[in-house]
Amino acid sequence: MNKPLQARTRIKICGLTRPEDVDAAVAAGADAIGFVFYARSPRAVTPLQAAELARRLPPFVTPVGLFVNATPAEIEAACACIPTLLLQFHGDETAAQCDAAGRPYLRAARVDADIDLLNFARAFPAAQALLLDAHVEGYGGGGKVFDWSLIPADVPAPVVLSGGLNPANVTDGIARVRPVAVDVSSGVELAKGIKDAGLMRRFCDAVREADDRLAAGL
Numbered sequence: 362m363n364k365p366l367q368a369r370t371r372i373k374i375c376g377l378t379r380p381e382d383v384d385a386a387v388a389a390g391a392d393a394i395g396f397v398f399y400a401r402s403p404r405a406v407t408p409l410q411a412a413e414l415a416r417r418l419p420p421f422v423t424p425v426g427l428f429v430n431a432t433p434a435e436i437e438a439a440c441a442c443i444p445t446l447l448l449q450f451h452g453d454e455t456a457a458q459c460d461a462a463g464r465p466y467l468r469a470a471r472v473d474a475d476i477d478l479l480n481f482a483r484a485f486p487a488a489q490a491l492l493l494d495a496h497v498e499g500y501g502g503g504g505k506v507f508d509w510s511l512i513p514a515d516v517p518a519p520v521v522l523s524g525g526l527n528p529a530n531v532t533d534g535i536a537r538v539r540p541v542a543v544d545v546s547s548g549v550e551l552a553k554g555i556k557d558a559g560l561m562r563r564f565c566d567a568v569r570e571a572d573d574r575l576a577a578g579l
């Protein structure tokens with residue numbers, strides 16, 4: 362998969378609920394912090410809780426708001442609390458529903474042998490990137506790795522690799538998929554919504570190691 366080598370692989374850490382975890386994720390090198398606005402998730406936060414957490418972010422660390430089949434009013438309420446929110450649609454939202462939010466967004470695809478990722482990507486031309494996650498019960502956050510060989514070499518969108526990543530497998534994931542970014546939740550947790558600072562550091566170090574190996578042509 363021959364893709365232009367970007368300066369470095371960006372890192373999104375998702376499902377944060379505590380201020381100390383936001384601080385630790387930023388210190389570890391996260392480029393984006395995901396807040397889950399899906400009430401059925403054990404990692405769910407309210408827009409006001411997320412706004413308080415997002416105020417801890419320095420410049421150039423992006424808050425990402427994650428939605429599953431939310432109403433326009435729910436999306437607008439979250440954006441009113443966090444004006445710089447990058448949206449992530451992780452449910453069954455159509456392109457029209459995603460585009461109607463009027464903001465940059467990531468479109469999640471739940472990957473298994475049944476999905477046609479090329480057609481899926483073409484259906485969301487306005488998405489800033491495709492976030493490729495495993496197909497799990499409960500829409501996401503499942504800690505499950507999907508078969509990366511299912512990802513076509515010519516996906517017509519930037520790819521964020523997600524699904525069951527952790528410090529032990531992210532280097533391989535970057536080498537094989539060459540994503541613009543990686544996304545992790547379970548793999549850096551002590552429990553759902555409770556992140557581990559050491560695991561976040563190790564995850565970000567492993568991403569840096571993968572970038573260094575790619576830059577060295579290894």
Ligand SMILES: O=C(O)c1ccccc1NCC(=O)[C@H](O)[C@H](O)COP(=O)(O)O
Pocket residue numbers: 375376395397399402403404427429451494499500501502503504505523524525526544545546547548
């Ligand atoms: O994190 C959740 O609880 C969640 C619930 C419902 C839909 C999506 C959810 N998370 C979305 C993410 O972006 C996760 O980071 C992604 O699914 C990867 O999670 P994991 O496999 O646990 O690293």
